[in-house]
Amino acid sequence: MSLIVHHLNNSRSQRILWLLEELELPYEVRHYQRDPKTLRAPDELKRVHPLGKSPVLTDGELVLAESGAILEYLLDRYGEGRFRPAVGTPERIRYNFWLHYAEGSLMPPLLITLIFSMIPRRAPWFLRPLFKPMFRKLRAKIVEPDLQRAFAYIEAELGLSSWLAGEQLTAADIQMSFPLENGLASLQLQETCPRIADLLKRMQARPAYQRALEKGGPYDLNARRP
Numbered sequence: 578m579s580l581i582v583h584h585l586n587n588s589r590s591q592r593i594l595w596l597l598e599e600l601e602l603p604y605e606v607r608h609y610q611r612d613p614k615t616l617r618a619p620d621e622l623k624r625v626h627p628l629g630k631s632p633v634l635t636d637g638e639l640v641l642a643e644s645g646a647i648l649e650y651l652l653d654r655y656g657e658g659r660f661r662p663a664v665g666t667p668e669r670i671r672y673n674f675w676l677h678y679a680e681g682s683l684m685p686p687l688l689i690t691l692i693f694s695m696i697p698r699r700a701p702w703f704l705r706p707l708f709k710p711m712f713r714k715l716r717a718k719i720v721e722p723d724l725q726r727a728f729a730y731i732e733a734e735l736g737l738s739s740w741l742a743g744e745q746l747t748a749a750d751i752q753m754s755f756p757l758e759n760g761l762a763s764l765q766l767q768e769t770c771p772r773i774a775d776l777l778k779r780m781q782a783r784p785a786y787q788r789a790l791e792k793g794g795p796y797d798l799n800a801r802r803p
Contacts, residue, residue, distance in 0.1 A: 580604035583625050583633040584793055585618050586611055589644045590632030592751050594793045596648055598785035599746075602655055606792050644755075645676055648748045660748045672742035675749035683727055683756040686720045690763055693720070721764070728760055728770050735772035746783075754780055 580597065584590045584606050597604050609619055609631060623629035626642050633640065634647045636654070641647055652661050662668035693716045698705070731753075734741065742749045757773055760766065767774045780786055790796055 579635075579637055581607060581635045583607050583609065583622060583631055583635070585609045585622070585631030586794055587796060588618075588631050589755050591789060591793050591796055592644055592755055593632045593634060593647050593651075594789035595754070595786050596651055596660070596748060596751050598788045598792075599660060599751075599783075600651065600655055602651075608794065645680060645752060648676070648752060652748055660746065660751075662743055662745075662747060668743035672747050672749045675741045676752050679749075679752045679756055683753075683760070686723050686727075687756055687759050687763065689720050690716055690724070724760060724764060728764065728766055728773065731757070732770045732772050735776060740776070746780075750776075750780065 626633045662672050
């Protein structure tokens with residue numbers, strides 16, 4: 578085994594470290610830092626994978642990108658039935674849903690909110706007084722209703738079980754952790770979404786999560802909001 582995680586600070590790749598720690602697998606972390614002005618990944622990541630994005634996992638000759646694909650690969654290859662419900666169960670259906678929902682539906686509007694917050698601060702100083710209220714209104718009209726509905730749905734679903742796909746932590750929870758942490762921080766939903774807040778506290782209290790933070794480095798969501 579020669580697992581290497583190409584890890585970008587303050588990014589989705591933190592989830593890969595977390596699963597590896599839960600699986601108690603040996604691995605190496607290679608660190609990359611965002612450009613402090615653009616927040617983009619450095620060009621050297623393109624030498625690992627043509628897309629130049631993080632996370633990237635290498636396992637021998639295999640080079641694999643995309644968080645969900647990496648999580649599934651690790652479970653297929655090394656999971657031994659852990660962190661994924663059995664095929665054919667209702668829990669597996671929920672697991673598949675949340676695993677794809679995280680990046681397919683929940684992250685896009687969160688990224689739009691990030692872009693809307695960045696544009697006024699990157700604009701010429703004389704345009705900022707115009708841009709700030711304009712993009713604030715756009716966010717409130719276009720993005721926030723979808724996010725409020727999404728988080729209300731997740732909050733209700735957490736009334737069905739302790740974790741998103743049943744009574745045990747799964748890779749779907751790990752996959753959902755990044756957008757949930759981002760959403761709770763940016764939308765300030767701690768009071769209206771107590772189940773989500775509790776879920777995140779239980780995630781963050783896990784020893785494997787803490788070990789992943791130690792190996793991945795400081796994890797500051799506010800650093801993604803220049």
